[in-house]
Amino acid sequence: MALEWVVLGYAAGAEAIMLLLLTLPGLDRLRKGLIAVTRNALKPLLSVVPFCLFLLMDIYWKYETRPSCEGAACTPTEHLRHQKSIMKSQRNALLIAAALIFYWLLFSVTQLVVKLEQLSQRVEKLKNQD
DSSP states (O other): OHHHHHHHHHHHHHHHHHHHHHHOTTOHHHHHHHHHHHHHHHHHHTTHHHHHHHHHHHHHHHHHHSOOOOGGGSOHHHHHHHHHHHHHHHHHHHHHHHHHHHHHHHHHHHHHHHHHHHHHHHHHHHHHHO
């Protein structure tokens, strides 16, 4: 199962980098190319959403089927393994949340940048008509 988390981490990282590049000031010359690349990448990155739901269900299943480690019946190594498992599940849930939030932010920012570009073109067109 580690490969799925690596893929999700790379997808979240790519989303974060694209979001950062779109929102950095001073990249006006590169912005058109970045917008085109981002708009083309949004459809394939949409597959992150069902993938995250699948991984979230996996976390839930592992949580429900995990043996409980309570009281004196639990050895220190079992207790440590139990705590490690809980920490990994929490980390993976944060990764899922980050990937989904980054995708939503990337989609929203891309749409806003495209709208802003269209509006600025309309303003230029109106200025040229006067």
